[in-house]
Amino acid sequence: MSIKSLLGRYGFLFIIAGFILFFASFNPVFLQGGNLMNIVAGSAILLIVALGMTLIVATGGIDLSVGIALDFGAAFAVVAMKEYGINWYGAALIGIGGGSIVGLLNAFLTVGLNISPFLATLGTFFIGSSVQRIFTNGGGPISYRGMPQEFRDLAVGEVYGIPTEIVIAGVICLIYFIVLERSIIGRRIHAIGMQRSAAIVAGLKVNKYLIWSFVAASMTVAVGGLIAAANIRMFTPLSGFSYLLDAIAAVFIGAALHPRGRPNVLGTLVAVLFLGIVTNGLNLMGLNFNVKGAMSGIILVSALALAVAQSKQR
Amino acid sequence: MSKAKNFLTLSRIIDAAPLVIFLGMLIYIGFNAPNFMKFSTMQLVLNQSVPVVVVCLGLSIVVMAGGDGVLSGGIDLSIPATAVLSAGIIAQQLAQADAPLWLAIVLAFAAAAIVGLINGLMVTRIGMTPLLTSLATFVAVVGVSKLVTSSRRINVDDPFIVFLRDGNIFGISAGVFITLILVLMFYFLIHRTKWGINMQAVGGSRDAAEMSGINPSYYQMWAFVLAALTGFLASFFILARGSGSSPGTEDNLMLEMVLATFLGAAFSPRRVVTLWGAVLGAVLVAALSIGFKTMGVNVFWTGLIKGSLILVVVALGALSVKVKA
Numbered sequence: 001m002s003i004k005s006l007l008g009r010y011g012f013l014f015i016i017a018g019f020i021l022f023f024a025s026f027n028p029v030f031l032q033g034g035n036l037m038n039i040v041a042g043s044a045i046l047l048i049v050a051l052g053m054t055l056i057v058a059t060g061g062i063d064l065s066v067g068i069a070l071d072f073g074a075a076f077a078v079v080a081m082k083e084y085g086i087n088w089y090g091a092a093l094i095g096i097g098g099g100s101i102v103g104l105l106n107a108f109l110t111v112g113l114n115i116s117p118f119l120a121t122l123g124t125f126f127i128g129s130s131v132q133r134i135f136t137n138g139g140g141p142i143s144y145r146g147m148p149q150e151f152r153d154l155a156v157g158e159v160y161g162i163p164t165e166i167v168i169a170g171v172i173c174l175i176y177f178i179v180l181e182r183s184i185i186g187r188r189i190h191a192i193g194m195q196r197s198a199a200i201v202a203g204l205k206v207n208k209y210l211i212w213s214f215v216a217a218s219m220t221v222a223v224g225g226l227i228a229a230a231n232i233r234m235f236t237p238l239s240g241f242s243y244l245l246d247a248i249a250a251v252f253i254g255a256a257l258h259p260r261g262r263p264n265v266l267g268t269l270v271a272v273l274f275l276g277i278v279t280n281g282l283n284l285m286g287l288n289f290n291v292k293g294a295m296s297g298i299i300l301v302s303a304l305a306l307a308v309a310q311s312k313q314r
Numbered sequence: 315m316s317k318a319k320n321f322l323t324l325s326r327i328i329d330a331a332p333l334v335i336f337l338g339m340l341i342y343i344g345f346n347a348p349n350f351m352k353f354s355t356m357q358l359v360l361n362q363s364v365p366v367v368v369v370c371l372g373l374s375i376v377v378m379a380g381g382d383g384v385l386s387g388g389i390d391l392s393i394p395a396t397a398v399l400s401a402g403i404i405a406q407q408l409a410q411a412d413a414p415l416w417l418a419i420v421l422a423f424a425a426a427a428i429v430g431l432i433n434g435l436m437v438t439r440i441g442m443t444p445l446l447t448s449l450a451t452f453v454a455v456v457g458v459s460k461l462v463t464s465s466r467r468i469n470v471d472d473p474f475i476v477f478l479r480d481g482n483i484f485g486i487s488a489g490v491f492i493t494l495i496l497v498l499m500f501y502f503l504i505h506r507t508k509w510g511i512n513m514q515a516v517g518g519s520r521d522a523a524e525m526s527g528i529n530p531s532y533y534q535m536w537a538f539v540l541a542a543l544t545g546f547l548a549s550f551f552i553l554a555r556g557s558g559s560s561p562g563t564e565d566n567l568m569l570e571m572v573l574a575t576f577l578g579a580a581f582s583p584r585r586v587v588t589l590w591g592a593v594l595g596a597v598l599v600a601a602l603s604i605g606f607k608t609m610g611v612n613v614f615w616t617g618l619i620k621g622s623l624i625l626v627v628v629a630l631g632a633l634s635v636k637v638k639a
Contacts (some may be wrong), residue, residue, distance in 0.1 A: 263393025
């Protein structure tokens, strides 16, 4: 194996290792077990959102409305518990159902009306943001301090000593890996994303797959909304937007790590952890808030550029 | 069949529908908000639309040079962030560093040019898709501009900026007049020079352009730099409109830019992004926003209405392609 092909294959892992060393040399706390657990736990929601995005990008689209699905998941669950006194798992299911509305709308727009995913989901984003403003009378949070402990445990509980959010994200990640990378369904989804017309000719029910992908992705992202709501015991309108760019970046960094440049579950996982490491490391350096924002933006651009440049080396 | 009979075919009705819907809404607003049809309101609409119009020029150029597909073709979402960065630099230099206007302008110009070069290099040298590139630079540039302004609002009362806000040239407000000249300059560049025609050829078919001896990367590179410079130009109007720079302007500007440019594509007969379409789109979006305000529509609803509008218009565009096929 020549150095060039080695760099082409694992170059990005070297970059991650470099960042870990850099942050560790700045602050030894970075490498302690508790902090590493913080990084993983802090990445759970982003991982869930990015997995939904991975599915949509694998079909050849993009979803700018993931934030809305996240908000809807949180809003439906919190309102179900607070206003209607529904028990915690009922509320969780209602939240996931609320998220699926976003996916159904996207599916209707892209498959039914033939609008390109970028513009369709941008429209969904506009509409979804506006609906939240109308519903909350301008964007005030809906807080529910007295939410059932079981629901709150989605974010702060532990399963055999592992934080619940990590367990949930891990299970979803495993399901996505099996379905998208190891099953005939995933093979077909990738086929649709690579060459839609060929997939149609081959007899795949492309529309059926696209509709289900949008619905499944939005339901997945809504789970992230449940965790976010459980964590701060309230629904904050329009908070999902902050995950959008990181999720897109994670999917495309992950795709660049794949031998054939396809969006894939493992790549997304690695990229999400990388973003988590950078956020956590910059926090531990104790930088000024504005400096931190500028740094993480520049690191994001450089990481994307390096990941894509690396994939072209092969 | 005679020609007259063919005049009202299905495809023609669908073709005209986006513009008819828009004009219909404006007329509806005109009837329900008595002040809307006044000259002063029209002037307000034009004044408000100026920054969006200028960034739309940049986005149109990038789309023309890169092709129409949003995912794989040309798009530059970072222009509004560049505009806000440039506005932040000018405001910070004038108000806090007491620099002369020319120095502030030079610094802002340099910053914008660097953003454009980075976009262009990442797309042409590394081969990243423009959507991904410009999303990433959007985040980075917003981060840097917050660093420049410390995320604070900075007031600017420089006579030049005040002139852009309040001044008049030949009876038209200065901002609108200058923007009109800019639009004409860009029109000339794209449609009346060899350079512009070559650039459009690259966007039309990259392979065909390359075979006829045009270097596509060169034109794509320049498109990104020009786009970033429209961000620089827009920053003056942002400063004038807000009497200074304030953080967070970029999100709304980005959404309006994309909305206006792709609405413009829906207005054009071939459903492609055009300069005039984008300008018309920007003015109509501003007219609707202000129209809803004068009608007393709750602000929370405007996003819903705008989002539905873009979907209806774009769906009609997709439908017309289908009907013609």
